[in-house]
Amino acid sequence: MHRLRLAVCLSAFIAATPAFAARCGGDFNTFVQNMSAEAANAGISQATIAQALGGVQQDFGVLAFDRRQRGTFTKTFEQYVATRVGPGRINGGRAMLRRYAPLFSSIEAKYGVPRQILVAIWGLESDFGKGDMGKLPVFRVLATMSHDCRRTELFQGELLAALQILQRGDLPYHEMIGAYAGEIGQTQFLPSSYIKYGVDFDGDGRVDLRHSVADVLASTANLLHTNGFKMGAPYGEGSANFEAMREWNHAVIYRKTIAYFADQLVARF
Template structure:
């Protein structure tokens, strides 16, 4: 799902922009020095800054991938859903619904988002945490994209948010591994969304969207609730809840796929 999702992420970035953006382009190390000063001004410790950005390098592969993204969601719904929701994924999704029934019920009571929607998103993004969460160092990806002048303010915001994740102790540097836009964890949160919507639902003092299933599912529900999800409402195209899922993914075909998968899970087959 990582490669498919990247094409619309650029349109949904909602990071808080730095008060004074570092100058993009030019010498990469000069840029890193500038964004490091901005991070320090926002309260990030020098130790975290040095550990995350001290030896960071540009990733030309990330830039090449970004430049060739075109038309990912141009398939019809029928063609797209056939590649995303098959018998194996439905079977595993039903097993996850049963395994985490108590947790999902608690989350629904608190956030109003039904289990089948959360499990559908979880399955589509990373095969319920067992699939590909990305293999790229988040700080290398985000520093590369922030240095590139096409969307520097947006990615500078994501880079600063990623530093805050480490500063808060939610994830260590070794766990800051993600996809081509810096998405992290089992439901692929951008760093700014991690900060904004992340919930410590297992009560251990940290929001861990890589390893903690309670945190993953509750944070996903919190994102939807915060963006207008209505408890007890439907989620077909045209509904308020279908629109609330726009914060998750703006592509209509992807949101229709979430709804279709969720319906299959709710029906039990």
């Protein structure tokens, strides 16, 4: 699912991305040096910069993948949902609702986002943490995409956010692994969203969106709550909650799939 999110939702972060001075294009190593200086000016330690960007290589496979994206769904909703929400995934989601019932009650009480919406997103993004969360080094991806001039300010912002994640100790360097736009974890947060919405809900002192189910689900709820999602209100197409989910994904078909999946999870449950 992170690949579809790459195609449809990166534009949501452009307006929130600060301007950076590192010039895109040209020699890659020179660009990394300039970006390292930008990071230091933003308060990132030299040790963190050296660990993350020392010897980082350009990834032409990431660039090739990015250029193949079209930003649109080619299937109808009926075609798409049939490939994403089947009996096995519905049963798996219902098992998660049972397994984590007390956790969901706590999250609902704090953030006002219903559990079936969270489980639907979790299932679609990573099959409840059991599926593909991406296998690419985040700093290599983001340095590559920052150097590319098409969306350099966006990805320079994401690179800085990834450095913050590492410096805060949320994830160690070897676990900064993600997808083709640097998305991380079980619900595929871009680094800027990780910083903005990430919650340490298990109380261990760090926001771990790769391993901590509590942090994953609470952070997802926090994103939706912050963008206006209201408990007890409809979330189908045309509703205010459906619009609140736009921060998660701009594509109407994908949001309709979340709503459909959520309804299936609680039907006769």
